[in-house]
Amino acid sequence: MTNKNTPAKRDRILDAAEALFAEHGYDGVTLRRIATRAGVDVALANYHFGKKLDLFQAVFDRRAQTLNESRRDALHACQAIAGDEGPSVEQIIEAFLRPLELAQETGDEGWRHYLALIAYINNSPYWGPRMMSQLFDELVQEFIQALRKALPGARDEDVYWCYHNLSGALTLTLANTGRIDKLSRGKCLSADFQAAYDHMIPFTAAGFRRVCGQE
Amino acid sequence: MTNKNTPAKRDRILDAAEALFAEHGYDGVTLRRIATRAGVDVALANYHFGKKLDLFQAVFDRRAQTLNESRRDALHACQAIAGDEGPSVEQIIEAFLRPLELAQETGDEGWRHYLALIAYINNSPYWGPRMMSQLFDELVQEFIQALRKALPGARDEDVYWCYHNLSGALTLTLANTGRIDKLSRGKCLSADFQAAYDHMIPFTAAGFRRVCGQE
DNA sequence: TTGCTAATTCAACACCTGTTGAATAGTCTG
DNA sequence: CAGACTATTCAACAGGTGTTGAATTAGCAA
Numbered sequence: 001m002t003n004k005n006t007p008a009k010r011d012r013i014l015d016a017a018e019a020l021f022a023e024h025g026y027d028g029v030t031l032r033r034i035a036t037r038a039g040v041d042v043a044l045a046n047y048h049f050g051k052k053l054d055l056f057q058a059v060f061d062r063r064a065q066t067l068n069e070s071r072r073d074a075l076h077a078c079q080a081i082a083g084d085e086g087p088s089v090e091q092i093i094e095a096f097l098r099p100l101e102l103a104q105e106t107g108d109e110g111w112r113h114y115l116a117l118i119a120y121i122n123n124s125p126y127w128g129p130r131m132m133s134q135l136f137d138e139l140v141q142e143f144i145q146a147l148r149k150a151l152p153g154a155r156d157e158d159v160y161w162c163y164h165n166l167s168g169a170l171t172l173t174l175a176n177t178g179r180i181d182k183l184s185r186g187k188c189l190s191a192d193f194q195a196a197y198d199h200m201i202p203f204t205a206a207g208f209r210r211v212c213g214q215e
Numbered sequence: 216m217t218n219k220n221t222p223a224k225r226d227r228i229l230d231a232a233e234a235l236f237a238e239h240g241y242d243g244v245t246l247r248r249i250a251t252r253a254g255v256d257v258a259l260a261n262y263h264f265g266k267k268l269d270l271f272q273a274v275f276d277r278r279a280q281t282l283n284e285s286r287r288d289a290l291h292a293c294q295a296i297a298g299d300e301g302p303s304v305e306q307i308i309e310a311f312l313r314p315l316e317l318a319q320e321t322g323d324e325g326w327r328h329y330l331a332l333i334a335y336i337n338n339s340p341y342w343g344p345r346m347m348s349q350l351f352d353e354l355v356q357e358f359i360q361a362l363r364k365a366l367p368g369a370r371d372e373d374v375y376w377c378y379h380n381l382s383g384a385l386t387l388t389l390a391n392t393g394r395i396d397k398l399s400r401g402k403c404l405s406a407d408f409q410a411a412y413d414h415m416i417p418f419t420a421a422g423f424r425r426v427c428g429q430e
Numbered sequence: 431t432t433g434c435t436a437a438t439t440c441a442a443c444a445c446c447t448g449t450t451g452a453a454t455a456g457t458c459t460g
Numbered sequence: 461c462a463g464a465c466t467a468t469t470c471a472a473c474a475g476g477t478g479t480t481g482a483a484t485t486a487g488c489a490a
Contacts, residue, residue, distance in 0.1 A: 009437080009438080010437090022340070023340050023341055024242065024341055025240050025242060025243070025339070026243070027239065027240060027242035027243035028240070028241070028242035028243075028341070030476080030477070030478090031477080031478065031479090032476085032477085032478095040438080040439095041438065041439045041440080042439090042478090042479090043438080043439065043440080043479085043480080043481095044437080044438060044439075046478085046479065046480080047436095047437075047438075048437090051478080051479080052478065052479090116340060119338060120338070120339075122387075122392070122394070123334060123335070123338040123386065123387060123390045123392070124240070124335075124390070124392065125237070125238050125331060125390055125391060125392050125393075126238055126239055126243070128390070128392035128393070128394050129392055129393050129394060129397070132394060133394075133397055137397070137398065140398065141398070144398075156399070156402055157399065157402045157403050157410075158414065160395055160398060160399040160402060160403045161395070161403055161410065161411065161414035161415075161418075162414065162418060163395075163398070164384070164387065164388070164395045164403070164405075164411070164414075165384040165414070165415055165418050165419070166384075167387060167394075168383040168384035168385070168386060168387030168388065169379070169380040169381075169383035169384050170383070171338065171383060171386070171387055172337075172338060172379065172382060172383030172386055172387075173379070173383065175338045175339070175340055175343070176340060177337070177338065177339065177340050177343035177344055178340075178343070178344050179337070179343050179344060179347060179348075179382075180375055180376070180378075180379045182344070182348055182352070183352065183355065183356070183359075183375060183378070184371070184372065184375040187371055187372045187375060188372050188375045188376055188379070190379075195372075195376065196376065196379070199373065199376035199377065199379075199380070199426055200376075200380055202422070202425050202426050203376075203377055203380050203419075203422035203423075203425065203426050204380070204418075204422060205425075206421040206422050206424065206425035206426075206430075207417070207418035207419060207421050207422045208418075209421065210417050210418065210420075210421035211414055211417050211418050211421075215421075223467095224467080224468080225467090245446080245447070245448085246447080246448065246449090247446085247447085247448095255468080255469095256468065256469045256470075257448090257449090257469090258449085258450080258468080258469065258470080259467080259468060259469080261448085261449065261450075262466095262467075262468075263467090266448080266449080267448065267449090431490105432489100432490085433488105433489085433490085434487100434488090434489085434490100435486105435487090435488090435489105436485105436486085436487080436488100437484100437485080437486070437487090438483105438484080438485070438486085439482105439483080439484065439485080440481105440482085440483070440484085441480105441481095441482090441483095442479105442480085442481095442482105443478105443479085443480080443481100444477100444478100444479095445476105445477075445478090445479105446475105446476085446477065446478100447474100447475080447476065447477075448473105448474100448475095448476100449472105449473085449474095450471105450472090450473080451470105451471095451472095451473105452469105452470085452471090452472105453468105453469080453470070453471095454467105454468080454469070454470085455466105455467080455468070455469085456465100456466080456467070456468085457464100457465085457466075457467090458463105458464090458465085458466095459462105459463085459464085459465100460461100460462090460463085460464105
């Protein structure tokens, strides 16, 4: 009988690469380090995924669909409840953020690493433009569309700049650098994602309303 | 006579390293690429700065004092104008952000690269905790102190989480990834820092007020 | 068992990495 | 001019890099 306690080596490679890429970036990680962490020979990564860049892409792809689905479900759910006039800014942002919190709280470290990887890619002038759009833009546009409806009369560019601020606050949260821990001398913990979102939602919602003239 | 049109090679190394580190990160840049861009032999970086890590630190250090001074001046100036009750949240955030805009608009590309480098470091789970505090925490605490005064009765942790959101929005702006250009189909340009700050100031100020119960 | 195929390891390649010590050129002082 | 010191290049090192083809093992069908 095959041992199903430890995941297959292919998955262990993805897990190891995910964690290491998230912390050190693409160039900061060596295939040998990934292989060692996965308990596997170097050549196996190549056999399963091809070049290093393809492995990077595979890690990035793996959880994207799941994440998009739960976010889309959350958006549609709050739209269904809200009825004709549509959900409020707060409800939309909540649908945008809470699925991430849920993923982070599963006890599965993989999701935490994956979201930190997204933060790395999104903040990188090199990777950001190359990789983010292909997987996330379509859904983001849906959220922005919903926000526009919740902010009648808002100028398009204002909505985009507001989303940019939201995206930045989220990105730094996902990166999970522990800097707020030091600044606040332990009063805030960057690993406490619930607290982060509890503050981020009213913070950004108020920003949207103010900039888009709805107060 | 020595040619003072082209800067000394030592400075050219710093400039090249600054630009490349900002775009590709520490591990994504090779000393040979830096040397080539600077028009200089590989060994010269070592002669002037020692190890690669020391060069990285030297790049990070070079403009920090200048930046901190202009930010501190801006804060003290708005405090002097405001008098006893202190400046408003908007004025404090303005003092926090505008010096960056000025640096970015000098035509000197160096400052743009430097601020992108800060974004890279700040968002990195590896470098962030190791490098940000030493140069920037003292002044940041001064700003947070001013914000506390402008938000009487606010809970400390709320102020820190709000600052975290501000810091995230700023970081993504400095990274200058061009993603908002694509999302907005050209309506917004991530290179347009003035527009970014014009939106970020009211956005984050409204967030502070809402979360800290001042509305 | 014998095959067959996919999964995995082994061994090695050509190349690139950061770093260094010696050699050369440049600059200023006396 | 000689001398001294700094700045810069040259040449090379030991070790690490991604990648590959052949060899080995495991899993399963007939």
